[in-house]
Amino acid sequence: MKILFVTSEFGDFAKAGGLADVSAALPRALKRRGVDVRILMPAYQNVLDKITQLKVVASLPGHAAIEPCLIGETETADGITVYLILAPSLFQRPGTPYTTPEGYDWGDNDVRFARLGLAAAEVGKGIASIGWTPDLVHCHDWPSALAPAYLAWSGANVPSVFTIHNLAHQGLFGADRLDALGIPHDAFRTDGVEFHGYISFMKAGLVYANHVTTVSNTYAAEITTDHLGSGLHGVTRGLAAEGRLSGIVNGLEPEWDPATDRHLPRMFDAASLEGKSINTDFIRTSLCLNPSDGPLFGVVSRLVHQKGLDLIADIAGNIVERGGQIAILGTGDPGVERMLLDVSRRYRGSIGLVAGFSDTMAHRLVAASDFFLMPSRFEPCGLTQMQAQRYGALPVAHATGGLADTIENDETGFLFTDFSVGGFLEATSRAFDTYHAPERLAAMRRRAMAKSFGWDEPAKAYEALFSRVAGVPASKPPDRGFSGVTRLPQLISADMDRKAAAR
Ligand SMILES: Nc1ncnc2c1ncn2[C@@H]1O[C@H](COP(=O)(O)OP(=O)(O)O[C@H]2O[C@H](CO)[C@@H](O)[C@H](O)[C@H]2O)[C@@H](O)[C@H]1O
Known part of the structure; x- marks a missing residue:
């Protein structure tokens, strides 16, 4: 053919x-x-x-x-x-x-x-x-x-x-x-x-x-x-x-494999998750975030209205209050970029923004993240939530389009159906609870990392x-x-x- x-x-x-x-x-x-x-x-x-x-x-x-x-x-x-x-x-x-x-x-x-x-x-x-x-x-x-x-x-x-x-x-x-x-x-x-x-x-x-x-x-x-x-x-x-x-x-392309990913300061897989925390430390240092025992929430996105990044700005204070940090990589609409820059300045040391895009940085940030924020208003498919699951970063995502089809709620990520600050906060709250339940966190990560997401099907x-x-x-x-x-x-x-x- x-x-x-x-x-x-x-x-x-x-x-x-x-x-x-x-x-x-x-x-x-x-x-x-x-x-x-x-x-x-x-x-x-x-x-x-x-x-x-x-x-x-x-x-x-x-x-x-x-x-x-x-x-x-x-x-x-x-x-x-x-x-x-x-x-x-x-x-x-x-x-x-x-x-x-x-x-x-x-x-x-x-x-x-x-x-x-x-x-x-x-x-x-x-x-x-x-x-x-x-x-x-x-x-x-x-x-x-x-x-x-x-x-x-x-x-x-x-x-x-x-x-x-x-x-x-x-x-x-x-x-x-x-x-x-x-x-x-x-x-x-x-x-x-x-x-x-x-x-x-x-x-x-x-x-x-x-x-x-x-x-x-x-x-x-x-x-x-x-x-x-x-x-x-x-x-x-x-x-x-x-x-x-x-x-x-x-x-998802086969190059998205944490066990063989040459972009990473340390490769890892589901059986050797210690390597993942080395990536987390690396991103904290690169984005001038404070040392922390709390969860790191990652964002890799085109900075446009579709991606619902305003909800992230709205709940940033809550995440920081609960001991979380946010690392953001992206470029796009200058207005959205300014909004996120303002938030990162307000919570200096807890929220870091890299305004730009590089493949290497995208791989590193996904590998570093404990959770991955995707409050898209709509999302025809979305690729980054698949990348995130493969790297043990559990997505916190609006249940729309491909996000609903590729994330299992409370199994490989956290979905919310009501596109609102309240809906997003409730889902991030489940992520925090899971972070503080290490066995459950490890089990969810294993399930997420085992998903195939290949292009063959x-x-x-x-x-x-x-x-x-x-x-x-x-x-x-x-x-x-x-x-x-x-x-x-x-x-x-x-x-x-x-x-x-x-x-
Ligand atoms: N600022 C930036 N500049 C350049 N690259 C960036 C970037 N931010 C992220 N990327 C990279 O581009 C890809 C983003 O893909 P997505 O599927 O998330 O979104 P996008 O909205 O572009 O695509 C649309 O098409 C894809 C493919 O069908 C659908 O999955 C999606 O839902 C739909 O909106 C990822 O590989 C990511 O690393």
């Missing part, structure tokens, strides 16, 4: 958040199963800085205001083929994939990511000079969401799957951009790309892909509700009713889905049909499968 994996982030080359981790791990897990997965992404300046060889394999024409581009081919050290969209005026810039170095969205993000979607559609249909035609195009989040739409508008019958990593970011642009993006005017309607008078890239992915997945079972259900549907709940409900929406929980579920949507046999027949894929109450009927595959 041949899959074109279309993404705006790929961990090896360009990372802004969790999408980059998934884009690095899932294609590799699929490749291990014998799937020929190739990645398509923009050639940002920092991608070109990282690669050593590049062969130009195709030249694509422009369309409307979307300029022509070249397609370059490179390969990662472990043999993953990556097609890069070479459009210097769109992508060779400083900053993140989406923003200027100062954190403002690029003003031409519509054309930049329309270029990604259009290139995906063209490579998806097959380009003679590339000599490879995928069976299915797999797109991720709004930046690649126009690909299924451009495929449909060109009349091509190439199957596609669209994966939502975060429905809250939708890629909304003014209706006056229709012509510039080459969107047919008759597609600007409520059952097309129109969203309250705007063009919605996200909606294009939902409407035109054959099947839509998201990254946990609970989030797949939550996005059909008024509360978490981000205004698109009508569309997601329709998808669910047609059996075209399902959840596949993300996995999710990859198997994606492969089974691709196989069904594209009508191509899986490289190995799946053992148990759709293992790992939750079907929403409206079960996918064979008839609907055929209709979806024919779209």
Whole structure:
């Protein structure tokens, strides 16, 4: 089976958040199963800085205001083929994939990511000079969401799957951009790309892909509700009713193993937890925290509203009063960063903030933590709570999305259902009680650290889905049909499968 994996982030080359981790791990897990997965992404300046060889394999024409581009081919050290969209005026810039170095969205993000979607559609249909035609195009989040739409508008019958990593970011642009993006005017309607008078890239992915997945079972259900549907709940409900929406929980990369983690001052495993406390001491010293016998609560997060970090600021005083400390690593919204900086100044010696992000520091902080705070307002899947459990840092988390699906309450972490200061305090209180009951703490840690969280099961579920949507046999027949894929109450009927595959 041949899959074109279309993404705006790929961990090896360009990372802004969790999408980059998934884009690095899932294609590799699929490749291990014998799937020929190739990645398509923009050639940002920092991608070109990282690669050593590049062969130009195709030249694509422009369309409307979307300029022509070249397609370059490179390969990662472990043999993953990556097609890069070479459009210097769109992508060779400083900053993140989406923003200027100062954190403002690029003003031409519509054309930049329309270029990604259009290139995906063209490579998806097959380009003679590339000599490879995928069976299915797999797109991720709004930046690649126009690909299924451009495929449909060109009349091509190439199957596609669209994966939502975060429905809250939708890629909304003014209706006056229709012509510039080459969107047919008759597609600007409520059952097309129109969203309250705007063009919605996200909606294009939902409407035109054959099947839509998201990254946990609970989030797949939550996005059909008024509360978490981000205004698109009508569309997601329709998808669910047609059996075209399902959840596949993300996995965790094998590098997240405390027994072999070279980032750590001291490696450890469930049988030798003394090593963990050396990591705790190391982080206390690095963040200028006072020596303490109390629990260390860790936070590794993009500092954005979604993550509910305001609840951490609200209960910080209580944690400190009870003898706890908090170590925070993250960067993002300047307002959230200032709020946490203020808290760390108020409780100097007990709360430490590293404003920034590095992989090494992330591994060290997770390894150091006794507990891990994740009061996310919503969380499509979340990766850090899986990392935390693997490292014996028990998550204290809001029971939403993937957090509800990957943490067992009072077994491998502490969940709270009521998103409020009271709810969060009650769960942290259970964490404190457990900290003071060493046998119970050790048992919970052992259970958390024994969880597998690998990518094999999710990859198997994606492969089974691709196989069904594209009508191509899986490289190995799946053992148990759709293992790992939750079907929403409206079960996918064979008839609907055929209709979806024919779209
Ligand atoms: N400031 C920062 N800068 C760069 N990297 C940082 C960072 N802070 C944390 N990270 C790293 O990025 C990853 C974060 O992944 P998450 O899944 O928690 O969140 P994110 O919201 O980005 O992703 C979205 O997509 C993923 C993948 O599907 C879903 O799990 C998640 O719920 C959804 O919100 C971790 O590997 C973490 O170490």
